[in-house]
Structures are given as C-alpha cells and as structure tokens.
Amino acid sequence: MSEYFNTVKSYLQDLNLAVDEEDTAEELVVVSDEDRGVNHLIVDCEDPILIIEQAIMPVPNAPGDLYKRLLEMNRTLVHGAFALDDETGTVLFRDTLRLDTLDRSELEGSITALELALADNAAELLEYSHQ
Template sequence: MSEHYEKVQTYLLELGIKIVEGNLAEELFVVEDEENGISNLIVDCEAPILVLEQLIMEVPENSGDLYKRLLQMNSDLVHGAYTLSGDGKFVAWRDTLQLANLDLNELEGSIRALSLAMAEHCGELLGYARA
C-alpha cells in the first residue's frame, strides 16, 4: 500500500468519512458524508498532490449567467473552486492539497469547506439545474 494512500485512508477514517470505494491501483477513494451534503466525493492521490472533486450537476442547456455566477461564488469559497468538467458538461467543486505535508487538519478543512459551499450555494445551483 502506498504511503500517501494509507495516510489519506487513515485521515478519512479518523474524520468519520465513509469510504464507499477504495482503489489501491488507482490510489483513489470515493467517499460520502451525506449528513454534510457530500456524496461520491473523489479523493485521488495523484502525487505530488491530493485532488478532491465533487460532481455537482450537469450544465443545463439554457445556462444563462451560470458561468458568471460560478466565478462570483468562487470568491465566497474557503477552499477549492467550482469548475467545469473537461468536456464542459458538468459543474464540479475541486480542491488540491500537497501530499508531502498533508495533515489531518488540512484535509478536514478542505472537506468541511465543500460542506459549507453546498450549504451556501445548493439552492441557487439547483435553480440553474432545473432551468
């Protein structure tokens, strides 16, 4: 088991985050903390960084000012940013942390920032998704 994978797994378990799936070969986890609005969060040990990515919604056909609004919402975020998938079809939240000096508090801060972002912006993002 890789050192980074094992360290991240230990931290996730210490935080009480449910590991839905772990893939040692790919060095990634799929985790959830539904109580805090997190479902299928990808936690990927891509040395030298840890990538956290939460798919939020499909980009609606009539996206209106969604892109501008996502940039504005980014200024409210403590960690991470709202992004578009490579094909531009999905909105996601994404954060990166350095694996070399990753500690429990840093990982917890990033995950809690996602929970806070969902609490603050979920209603508005759902409005776009239904458009």
C-alpha cells in the same frame, strides 16, 4: 501503494467518511457522508498532490449566467473552487492539496469548505440545474 495513500485513507476514516469505492492501484477513494453534503467525493492521490472532486450538477442546456455566478461564488470559498468538466458536462467542486505536507486538519478544512460551499449556494445551484 504509497504511504500517502494510506495516510489519506486513515484521515478519511478519522473523519467518519464512508468508503463507497476504493482503487488501490490508482490510489483513489470515493467517500460519502450525506448528512454533511459529501456525496461520492473522489479523493485521488496523484503524487505530489491530492485531488478532491465532487460532482455537483449537470451543466444545464441553457446555462445563462451560470459561469459568471460560479466565478463569483468561487470568490467566497475558503478552499477549492467550482469548476467545469467539459467531458462529462458537469459542474463540480475541486480542491488540490500537497501530499508531502498534508495533515488531517488540512484535509478536514477542504471537506468542510465543500460543505459550506454547498450550504451557502445550494438553492441557487438548484435553480440553475432546472434550466
């Protein structure tokens, strides 16, 4: 287990995120804080980067202009981006950060960006999820 993994776990605890799952061999933690919109957020130490992903919704059968809108939404995000996972057919939020320079504030900023992305776009994403 790398020192980065322990540091990241410490930051997540400082941010009061509940640990749902942990895989020390893979250096991966899944955390949640439903009050903040963080729901099964995957935090994966893949030296030299930290990958943060949260599933947002399944890609609808008739996505219409969803892909265009996701790109437009991405332009307004502070950190991270909405992305597509073709294997699972899921829209997700994803951010990557360098592990060797990571500090608590940077990780918190990335998670806050997820919260803001959901707050700003939840109604529209919900409409797409019902298509």
